Amino acid sequence: MPILVRSASLTKYSEIARQAGIDPVRALREAGLDLSCLTTPDLRIPEASLARVFEVSLAGGAGRAESRTLGARIGEAWRLSDFGSLSLLLQHQPTLREALARVEPYRHLLSDSVSVQLEEIDDTAVLHVALVTARPDPGPEIVELTVGAVLSLVRAMLGPQYAPRAVHFAHAAPERLEVHRRFFGPRIEFDSxxxxxxxxxxxxDRASPLADASLARYAQELLDLQPRYGEASLTDNVRRAIHLLLPRGAGTIEPVSERLGLSPRTLQRQLEQRGERFSSLVNEVRASLAARYLAQPRHSVSDISDRLGFSEPSAFSRWFSVEFGQPPSRWRAVNFGAGEERLGLDRH
Incomplete structure (x- = not known):
């Protein structure tokens, strides 16, 4: 079953692409998408097709540096209303915390790909954004667009000039940062x-001046009347939770079941009823993340082993060899044309 997302980002894309010297009609046609996606924000389209639009745009842009800002520019143009039918409910929440809590239960109305996890440490709050895709790497433009949409929700609740303490991206910095600094702020960390x-x-927990409890209840009643045919399965939700939690050392069944509001035993039982096992899903996500991390030269094999929850790199190497048919360093060299020595990788 394909991973689906709303077409709202493409309604923003058209004008921004033209400004960058990109033909949006050609890009959509090459991605196999109907041109109605440029004007209709609530269509459900394959996430892979959206990614293809960006690939075509980067290849056909008047200048790569300009094209490389597409995701950040779309994020900058994002408004609370672009969350579609969920926007009224979000607007009238009393605090940002409450607004974030409303996103996950209705995430099926937005995207099968995106999950946001709140982590609180001392006086700091971190909004972790994870994308589950069928590709090893979601691509920097998609990531920047998604983080930008989350930042637009933050600013809708805290004020349009709100500056976060920092914005983090796991990918490398683009050639030019003017757009990124203008939108995300000066404290941007790449290669994070x-x-x-x-x-x-x-x-x-800062009070929102726009909050209206009556309108929030009304919005929730309307949302609950909508058909739920697009809602993700339990298995998909478990995969998303593992994607978020595994790199943070919390990929066991206890934190995953807690995120889903279930006990570990109930989660195990419900997965077994669907012919699934939690350990198999962890293995599946590990394989996806391993390929994603190995595509990024800055990650050593030891680093990846630790991120994926292995006790030591040799254990990771044995597991990877079973899954992919060769050790991780060799797989990386074959698939990305770089030798271990040049990349400075560990030998395992």
Whole structure:
């Protein structure tokens, strides 16, 4: 079953692409998408097709540096109303914390790909943004667009000029940073350990002047009347939770079941009823993340082993050899045309 997302980002894309010297009609046709996606924000389209639009745009842009800002520019243009039917409910929440809590239950109305996890440490709050895709790497433009959309929600609740403590991206920095600094702010960390936004913890509970409890109840009643045919399965939700939690050392069944509001035993039982096992899903996500990390030269094999929860690199290497048919360093060299010595990788 394909991973589906709303076409809202493409309604923003058209004008921004033209400004960058890109033909949006050609890009959509090459991606196999109907041109109605440029004007209709609530269509459900394959996430892989959206990624293809960006690939075509980068290949056909008047200048790569300009094209490389597409995701950030779309994020900059994002408004609360672009969350579609969920926007009224979000607008009338009393705090940012409450607004974030409303996103996950209705995420099926937005995207099968995106999950946002709130982590609180002392006086700091971190919004971890994870994308589950059928590709090893979601691509920097898609990541920047998604983090930008989350930042637009933060600013809708805290004020349009709100500056987060930092914005983090796991990918490398683009050639030019003017657009990124203008939108995300001056504190941008690239080549980071995660994708997401760092805030002051107290900002989560700052009262919103727009909150209206009656309108929030009305919006929720309307949302609950909508058909739920697009809602993700339990298995998909478990995969998303593992994608978020595994790189943070919390990929066991206890934290995953807690995120889903279930006990570990109930989660195990419900997965077994669907012919699934939690350990198999962890293995599946590990394989996806391993390929994603190995595509990024800055990650050593030891680093990847640790991120994926292995006790030592040799254990990771044995597991990887079973899954992919060769050791991780050799797989990386074959698939990305770089030798171990030049990349400075560990030998395992």
């Amino acid at each position: 350990e995660f994708d997401g936004i760092v805030l002051a913890r107290q900002d989560l």
